[in-house]
Amino acid sequence: MSPEKSAFLRERHPLIFSATKQSHPHAPFSYWGLQCGDGWAGLLDDLCRQLQCETAENGAPQVVALQVKEKFGAIRFYAADLAARQRNLVQAAEAASKTTCETCGAPGALIDGLWVKTRCTAHAAD
Numbered sequence: 742m743s744p745e746k747s748a749f750l751r752e753r754h755p756l757i758f759s760a761t762k763q764s765h766p767h768a769p770f771s772y773w774g775l776q777c778g779d780g781w782a783g784l785l786d787d788l789c790r791q792l793q794c795e796t797a798e799n800g801a802p803q804v805v806a807l808q809v810k811e812k813f814g815a816i817r818f819y820a821a822d823l824a825a826r827q828r829n830l831v832q833a834a835e836a837a838s839k840t841t842c843e844t845c846g847a848p849g850a851l852i853d854g855l856w857v858k859t860r861c862t863a864h865a866a867d
């Protein structure tokens with residue numbers, strides 16, 4: 742993810758994106774941050790807002806992202822101690838990523854090539 746989009750998300754969700762090498766030395770997020778394309782920034786923003794809402798309003802645990810990456814064309818969001826409703830939100834975001842271009846955020850589809858990825862027609866060759 743570009744530094745600009747990454748900074749935007751970290752600023753908006755400082756508690757979720759709080760893992761550091763000191764606090765979480767075994768979490769990939771501490772070292773590599775957000776490992777996916779800018780096209781999924783909006784989807785991640787929505788997910789984090791909903792996860793934080795569960796914490797603030799329903800007493801769910803504070804989510805701390807341990808790894809956020811692309812795998813098999815979909816987003817993977819790993820965190821410890823997710824409540825059931827938070828797990829459902831993560832699963833919904835993973836499902837939504839399969840129809841969202843990872844490059845630009847436009848509607849897209851899974852493309853099966855050398856690697857499976859999710860792209861719109863304009864970015865199919867990316």
Ligand SMILES: [Zn+2]
Pocket residue numbers: 842843844845846847860861862863864
């Ligand atoms: Zn695209």
